[in-house]
Amino acid sequence: MSELPPAPEAPPAPHTARRRVPDRLDVRPLDRFRSFKVKLGILVGAVVSVAALLTQVSIRAGVEPLLAIPLVVLIALVFTQLLARGMTSPLREMTGAAQAMARGDYTQRTRATSRDEVGQLAAAFSTMASELEQTDQMRRDLVANVSHELRTPVAGLRAQLENLVDGVTDPDPAALEVALAETERLSLLVNHLLDLSRLDAGVVELDLESIELTPFLHEVVDAAALAAGGRDVRWIIDVEPPDLTVTADAARIHQVIHNLLENAARHSPVEGRIHVRAARTADGEGVWIDVDDEGPGIAREDRSRVFERFQRGGYADSSGGTGLGLAIARWAVGLHGGTIEVLDDPRTDRAPDGRSSLIRVVLPDAATST
Structure with missing residues (x-):
């Protein structure tokens, strides 16, 4: 064909x-x-x-x-x-x-x-x-x-x-x-x-509940791996502490992380590693979740624009992306009063010309903020 x-x-x-x-x-x-x-x-x-x-x-x-x-x-x-x-x-x-x-x-x-x-x-x-x-x-x-x-x-x-x-x-x-x-x-x-x-x-209204992040992230990764269609990538999950929880809308946060993982899998090289990390914020009033892959990364000048509709990080995307996933992720995170952004890759040897694949989601814990 x-x-x-x-x-x-x-x-x-x-x-x-x-x-x-x-x-x-x-x-x-x-x-x-x-x-x-x-x-x-x-x-x-x-x-x-x-x-x-x-x-x-x-x-x-x-x-x-x-x-x-x-x-x-x-x-x-x-x-x-x-x-x-x-x-x-x-x-x-x-x-x-x-x-x-x-x-x-x-x-x-x-x-x-x-x-x-x-x-x-x-x-x-x-x-x-x-x-x-x-x-x-x-x-x-x-x-x-x-x-x-x-x-x-x-x-x-x-x-x-x-x-x-x-x-x-x-x-x-x-x-x-x-x-x-x-x-x-x-x-x-x-x-x-x-x-x-x-x-x-x-x-859209939020259905808040307490989410235990370790099993939750494993569930999202399993769904993303299935949706990846057999792409040869490795998934690595690191939650500190292992019993970390956050109060949020599970369906919306699942959608956010799934979109980030789907985007990471689409741009990862063969046998590339996709890291998912989570920890409590420095002030203790929320959590951050990082998704990082070994793909080409997002250019520094495109870090804000990539979260707009139908944008794909400033380079051609022939892998089937719709250009809507990150826009929807920003919207869902914003519903929680959180933030999503592209951070500098700490591994400078893998971040040429300021490119980075490290995306961080920060969610305020509704249980501690009320």
Whole structure:
């Protein structure tokens, strides 16, 4: 059976920020004032003063009242229009930006130069537009990534089943095992997406219980070894003291450690060792759990980004990872009020260029913190 190439990553949507052409009539001499009411008062006073001054000048010049009054009113209106245009310019810009956003263009921004309520509104509007643009880009990336991640196992499963139906491959245990592996991969992705939907909805509650870590970690390692599909790696568990316990949600912590072990097994070399260590924190109010493997490690500049969705540590991952495991692990640890991070590998000879495979989970003990 020929292997199908993975689907190409969808290119991100291009950002074409539009530059606003400055309006030559957009005069804003009142931007220094922090109150729109004060601006209105100054506008009224300035218009009245200009009208009175022009009236006095026209009288002294001997201009007929029937001609002077319309001229004074016209000049006062022009003066009012110039000042009012600058005061209301952010409102017009926000209207145009809102109309553009309704068409799906989130690149429009407003020029907030005034200090009054309108300027504050314009600044808040620009911030909202920026956040909406980021959210829309995240949505596009999510759709592209999920489409790619779903397409790969579905394509593999379809090819395997077509080979079985056409008689190219015999329906022996090996062929069925390949189909089962692709099905499990698809199921794992669906479960991860469901977890992310619960994350976004914020509807997950913790079922706290006392967990004895030695048997618990052995149970997680057994499950991870089974899911590793016979990868030739060694699992080493070290809990100090052996009867160490922590109060947490067993299902969620099982999910965290299982994701870390699955990620470690995927990137470990043949006959590589995966260490799982646990001990109480220095302050005695929680525990830390380390997962360390002998894989290529995570670059220093990628240590924060690796916990984001659909990120894989800054290097190509053709081993079947979804790029969601570490994001879900960070979410589950965060539910407990804990932390998860990539630490420096103490074995400097195995950490070239600042890479490290040592990931530490710190869990506050709910029993000691209450």
